[in-house]
Amino acid sequence: MVMTSDAPLKDDYRVEDLPQSLQEVEEVIGFAATLKFVEAFGGLEITIPKTITLDHALAEAIGLEEAIKLSWAFPSIVYKVPLARAMHIAARNRLIKRLKANKVKTNDIAKQVGLGVRQVQSVLYES
Numbered sequence: 001m002v003m004t005s006d007a008p009l010k011d012d013y014r015v016e017d018l019p020q021s022l023q024e025v026e027e028v029i030g031f032a033a034t035l036k037f038v039e040a041f042g043g044l045e046i047t048i049p050k051t052i053t054l055d056h057a058l059a060e061a062i063g064l065e066e067a068i069k070l071s072w073a074f075p076s077i078v079y080k081v082p083l084a085r086a087m088h089i090a091a092r093n094r095l096i097k098r099l100k101a102n103k104v105k106t107n108d109i110a111k112q113v114g115l116g117v118r119q120v121q122s123v124l125y126e127s
Helices: 020-029 031-041 057-062 064-073 085-101 106-113 117-125
Strands: 045-048 077-080
Touching: 020 031, 020 064, 031 057, 045 057, 057 064, 085 106, 085 117, 106 117
Parallel strands: none
Antiparallel strands: 045 077
16 A cells, blocks of 8 residues: 555554454564564565574564564464555554544545545545
8 A cells, every 4th residue: 555655654553453464473573563574575475484694684674683583483484474455544544534633624635645535535434
């Protein structure tokens, strides 16, 4: 999910919006590292090695300590990393609602989140 800027969404990400398989990863390496994991490898298959070296892509992406934890928990597993689109959409929708509650105009919200006005209105009028 590409937006003009993902930075505002970070405040609205929630563990419960992650796919179950990523929730299991999050229990091992924490939420911040899981977000880095998805950012680096979302949509890809990676093999989690039994041992991690400092220059391994996994260590570079999420940090050596977290990569070691992941290798201990899931050694030699070929892992299909979800894109976590549902998490991004849920965070975006929370952001839209928060901006509207702060009296931001619908057109400005649409620009900020990279959606059309109708899509923003749809989010605002659901639930």
